[in-house]
Each structure stands twice: as C-alpha cells, then as structure tokens.
Amino acid sequence: MVDGPVPDDPQSDGAQSDGAQSDEARAGEAQAAGPFAAFQDSIYLDGLLTGEPPAYPTGASALEEAARERLDPGPRGYVLGGAGGGATMRANREAFERRRIVPRMLRDVGTRDLSCSVLGTESPAPVLLGPVGVQSIVHPEGELATARAAAGLGLPMVLSTASSYSLEEVAAASGSGPRWFQLYWPRDDDVTISLLARARAAGYTVLVVTLDTWYLGWRPTDLDRAYLPFLRHIGLANYLSDPAFLAGLSRPIAEDPTAAIVHWAGMFSDPTKTWSDLAFLRDNWIGPIVLKGVLHPDDARKARDTGLNGIVVGNHGGRQLDGAIGALDALPEIATAVGDDLTVLFDSGVRTGTDILKALALGARAVLLGRPYIYGLALGGEPGITHVLRCLLAEFDLSMALSGHTHLNDLNPKILT
Numbered sequence: 001m002v003d004g005p006v007p008d009d010p011q012s013d014g015a016q017s018d019g020a021q022s023d024e025a026r027a028g029e030a031q032a033a034g035p036f037a038a039f040q041d042s043i044y045l046d047g048l049l050t051g052e053p054p055a056y057p058t059g060a061s062a063l064e065e066a067a068r069e070r071l072d073p074g075p076r077g078y079v080l081g082g083a084g085g086g087a088t089m090r091a092n093r094e095a096f097e098r099r100r101i102v103p104r105m106l107r108d109v110g111t112r113d114l115s116c117s118v119l120g121t122e123s124p125a126p127v128l129l130g131p132v133g134v135q136s137i138v139h140p141e142g143e144l145a146t147a148r149a150a151a152g153l154g155l156p157m158v159l160s161t162a163s164s165y166s167l168e169e170v171a172a173a174s175g176s177g178p179r180w181f182q183l184y185w186p187r188d189d190d191v192t193i194s195l196l197a198r199a200r201a202a203g204y205t206v207l208v209v210t211l212d213t214w215y216l217g218w219r220p221t222d223l224d225r226a227y228l229p230f231l232r233h234i235g236l237a238n239y240l241s242d243p244a245f246l247a248g249l250s251r252p253i254a255e256d257p258t259a260a261i262v263h264w265a266g267m268f269s270d271p272t273k274t275w276s277d278l279a280f281l282r283d284n285w286i287g288p289i290v291l292k293g294v295l296h297p298d299d300a301r302k303a304r305d306t307g308l309n310g311i312v313v314g315n316h317g318g319r320q321l322d323g324a325i326g327a328l329d330a331l332p333e334i335a336t337a338v339g340d341d342l343t344v345l346f347d348s349g350v351r352t353g354t355d356i357l358k359a360l361a362l363g364a365r366a367v368l369l370g371r372p373y374i375y376g377l378a379l380g381g382e383p384g385i386t387h388v389l390r391c392l393l394a395e396f397d398l399s400m401a402l403s404g405h406t407h408l409n410d411l412n413p414k415i416l417t
C-alpha cells in the first residue's frame with residue numbers, strides 16, 4: 001500500500017482494521033451513485049453481519065471526545081487547545097453553524113462527481129490534509145501514517161516544515177500520492193533554499209507558505225504546562241537532516257543537543273518579512289505558491305498582484321491571534337475579490353461534510369483538514385485517519401445529493417441562507 005499506485009476508486013483501498021471493508025458488489029453499486037457514499041452502507045452492513053459498531057466514532061463531537069480521552073495531557077492541550085480564551089476557535093464553528101443549506105428537490109442526484117484539480121493536483125474530492133506539525137506527539141507513526149492514509153484515498157497531503165519525520169521519509173511513505181510542502185520560512189536563506197530544493201526533489205509539487213505564525217500564539221494551556229514539543233527535539237526532523245542547518249551548528253548535535261534547539265529557535269522564523277520578500281521564494285521554487293492564513297481581502301489582492309497562485313483563507317484553527325474573525329466569515333468577500341484570479345482554499349473549523357459544502361458554496365475551491373484527521377491518527381494511526389476521511393467524504397457526498405447537487409460547480413452562495 002505504501003508504494004502502490006493511487007487507486008482510481010477510493011473505495012478499493014484504505015482502511016483495513018476499522019471494520020469498513022466492503023465487498024466488490026457493494027463498492028460497485030455505490031460507485032454508480034458516487035464513490036464515497038458506500039462507506040455509510042458498509043458501516044450499517046458490517047454492523048448487521050458482525051454485530052459490531054464501527055471501531056471509531058463517526059460524528060465530529062464524539063471523535064473529538066474520544067481523542068481527548070486518548071491523549072496525554074501535554075499533546076491533548078497542544079492539539080485541542082487554541083490561543084487566548086478560545087474566542088476565535090469558537091468563532092470558526094459559529095460561522096459554520098450560523099449558515100444553513102436550502103435543499104432543492106427532484107433534480108436527479110443519482111450520480112455525483114466530486115473530483116477536482118487544484119493547482120495541477122488531481123484529487124477525488126476537494127479535500128486536502130492540511131499541514132500539522134509534530135504529529136508523533138499523538139501517534140508514533142505520525143506523518144508516515146498520514147501520508148499512507150492520504151495516498152490510500154488519493155487525497156493530497158500538505159507536509160509541515162515542523163514534521164516529526166523528514167520530508168524524504170514522508171515522501172517514501174506517500175509513494176505516488178500527491179503531496180505539497182508547507183514552509184515555515186526561516187530567517188536563514190541558505191536553509192530556506194536547501195529545504196525548497198529537498199522538497200522539490202522529493203516530489204512535493206506546491207509550496208504553501210504560512211504567514212500567521214512568525215511567533216507562536218499565546219496559548220495558556222501549553223504555557224501552564226510549559227509544554228512545547230520542540231524543546232523535546234520533536235518537530236525538528238527537517239532541520240536536523242538539513243546540511244545547511246547543520247552547517248550553522250558550532251558543535252555536533254550529539255555533543256550539544258541543547259545548542260541545536262537554540263540555533264533552531266533563532267532561525268525558525270523571521271517576523272520582519274514583507275510582501276517584497278516573496279520574490280525570493282518565487283526565484284527558488286519551481287511550481288505554484290500558496291499563501292496560508294489570509295483573512296483580509298486586501299491581502300488576497302496583494303497575493304494576486306504579487307503573482308502568487310493561491311491562498312488559504314483561515315486563522316490557523318484559532319491557535320494564533322485570539323479575537324481574529326471566524327475564518328468562514330472572511331471567505332465570501334475574499335472569494336468575490338480574487339476568486340477568478342487566485343485559487344482560494346479554506347481551513348479552520350471544518351468538521352463535517354456539510355462544512356465542506358458550505359465552504360465551497362462561499363467560494364473555496366477546496367478545504368484543508370486540520371484537527372479531525374489528527375484525532376483519527378491519535379485513535380488508530382493510519383486506519384484511524386482513513387476512517388475519519390471516509391466519514392467526511394461520505395457525509396459530503398450525501399450532503400451534495402440531499403441538497404440537490406451533483407457537481408462542485410453547482411455550489412454557490414445562493415444555496416445557503
């Protein structure tokens with residue numbers, strides 16, 4: 001599975017131990033309706049045949065609760081927590097819940113096509129696994145499990161610079177799966193150039209540059225525990241395997257591990273960067289560049305005018321600036337401003353299939369998932385992630401049908417109240 005080809009039919013591969021195996025007839029029948037809805041049937045049928053419920057929860061709240069119970073206090077606070085008092089994290093959910101879908105009837109929704117192409121990357125659905133660093137704090141296989149689960153379903157994954165495994169190790173686990181690289185843009189140009197060259201050589205096709213995390217946000221849960229994975233050498237794999245980074249150390253890591261962390265902390269980020277610096281990335285990356293963490297229409301226009309290819313509208317899941325607006329509330333105006341010229345992606349608060357539908361209706365070309373797939377990773381490694389992804393895709397597919405839509409380009413703001 002690791003190095004195998006990406007299946008055309010997402011039902012033909014994926015979860016092994018989550019009780020979700022469907023026989024060929026069932027998969028074939030469901031394929032006629034849409035490739036993902038079959039997961040719902042397989043859960044019911046497996047329940048009938050084995051008397052067993054699914055191995056992991058199927059709903060967003062139950063999933064989060066199960067992960068909350070499973071994780072140790074440090075990782076639990078780090079993954080589930082937000083910045084400040086959590087106002088922006090709540091605003092992200094509230095912005096989804098405030099919007100409602102107005103379904104249409106009798107429109108032949110028997111066959112749906114959710115496939116799309118995003119910045120040259122083909123995907124069976126408008127869903128990517130967003131960049132989440134330090135994944136080994138929730139499961140020892142971390143980003144390797146994520147890469148396998150994403151590739152098994154043919155969904156693109158975005159690897160964080162702060163991953164627990166090196167970008168080459170994750171590329172090997174992803175095999176022929178589509179992959180993008182997220183950059184925490186270092187202060188040191190040599191390290192930046194080296195990371196970009198390595199990412200390109202390892203088959204990452206799109207660069208995602210995160211703009212909202214030059215400093216870590218004020219995170220009381222982590223501060224009260226003095227919990228920061230990097231201080232334990234977690235999330236440094238790409239740096240500790242980088243010749244340009246290692247060249248900056250005065251002594252070998254084995255002799256002075258603390259000095260390596262201090263060196264990392266000093267070059268991890270550069271808050272003095274401005275729009276004009278983006279030319280440097282353009283010069284050193286062949287391929288599309290996406291700016292992540294845009295909330296103002298003027299910044300979206302600047303991204304367009306600076307020659308970037310896409311943006312992620314989002315607020316880092318409410319982990320950075322507490323009090324920032326709910327991400328979905330920023331989307332409509334930005335999509336109207338630049339949607340024809342830039343690929344507008346969305347993240348922050350996506351928890352259900354209907355959330356995906358709402359974000360697409362308001363102008364996103366695709367969404368990035370964050371915490372939900374990390375909950376799957378925490379609960380069951382690769383099969384846990386596959387389960388979460390299948391649930392989201394099945395619910396999205398069913399929501400398309402039940403609201404009267406068969407193609408992504410049917411979705412527009414008018415289908416919502």
Ligand SMILES: Cc1cc2nc3c(=O)[nH]c(=O)nc-3n(C[C@H](O)[C@H](O)[C@H](O)COP(=O)(O)O)c2cc1C
Pocket residue numbers: 078079080130131132133134160161162182210292314315316317318319347348349350369370371372
């Ligand atoms: C534990 C954790 C680590 C994250 N690490 C990164 C990262 O390394 N790079 C990045 O751009 N975003 C990172 N993010 C932000 C996500 O990419 C995404 O913007 C956010 O999770 C979306 O919010 P949601 O999870 O509430 O949907 C991280 C998020 C979490 C929860």
Ligand SMILES: O=C(O)C(=O)c1ccccc1
Pocket residue numbers: 132133134162213235316319
């Ligand atoms: O914790 C985060 O939200 C995050 O983006 C991050 C920042 C630095 C390293 C790893 C993750």
